[in-house]
Amino acid sequence: MYGMMFDFLRQYAAKSGQAPESGGEKLYFPVTCYPDREFFEQAQALAADRGLSLSDLLADLGRFVAPRLLDYIREIAERSSSSFEVLERAEEQIAHMVRDDCPEARPPLVNSYRESADLLVMHYQSDRMLCPLARGIILGLGDAFGESLNIDESQCIQQGARDCVFRIRR
Numbered sequence: 001m002y003g004m005m006f007d008f009l010r011q012y013a014a015k016s017g018q019a020p021e022s023g024g025e026k027l028y029f030p031v032t033c034y035p036d037r038e039f040f041e042q043a044q045a046l047a048a049d050r051g052l053s054l055s056d057l058l059a060d061l062g063r064f065v066a067p068r069l070l071d072y073i074r075e076i077a078e079r080s081s082s083s084f085e086v087l088e089r090a091e092e093q094i095a096h097m098v099r100d101d102c103p104e105a106r107p108p109l110v111n112s113y114r115e116s117a118d119l120l121v122m123h124y125q126s127d128r129m130l131c132p133l134a135r136g137i138i139l140g141l142g143d144a145f146g147e148s149l150n151i152d153e154s155q156c157i158q159q160g161a162r163d164c165v166f167r168i169r170r
Contacts, residue, residue, distance in 0.1 A: 062136020
C-alpha cells in the first residue's frame with residue numbers, strides 16, 4: 001500500500017478524535033510502499049471502533065481522501081474542470097506515477113470512457129478488491145468539483161466478476 005494512504009487513514013481517524021489502533025506511532029512515508037496487511041489491520045480496527053463494516057469505512061474514507069488526492073496530483077487537477085476529466089486520466093497519469101515511485105505497488109487498473117457528456121463508464125480491476133474505496137473517491141471527486149454524482153455498479157469483483165463496472169452519472 002502506498003504510504004500516503006496510511007497518512008490519509010490517520011487524518012480520517014483524527015477527524016473524530018480516534019487514531020488507528022494498529023500501527024501505533026510508526027511513520028509512513030508518502031511515496032514508499034508498505035504491506036497491505038498493515039493498512040487493512042488499521043482500517044479494520046477503526047471500522048470496529050466505529051461500528052462500521054470495513055466496506056462502509058473504506059467508502060467513507062475514499063470520500064474523505066478525494067480532495068487530498070487532488071493535492072497530490074495538482075498538475076492533473078489544475079488541468080481538469082470536472083471529476084470526469086480526473087477519472088479519465090486516472091490510469092494514464094495517477095497509477096503510472098504510483099508504479100514509477102513504487103515498482104512493487106499494485107494500483108488498480110482503471111479504464112474510463114464517456115458514453116455521453118453526463119455518463120462516464122469506469123472499469124476497475126484490482127486483486128485487492130478496494131472497490132468501496134474507489135466508489136468513495138469517485139463521490140469525493142464529485143464533491144470537490146461541486147458535482148452531484150450517482151454510481152450504478154453493474155458488476156463487482158467482490159461478487160466474483162473480473163472487474164467492477166461503475167456507471168457514473170452527473
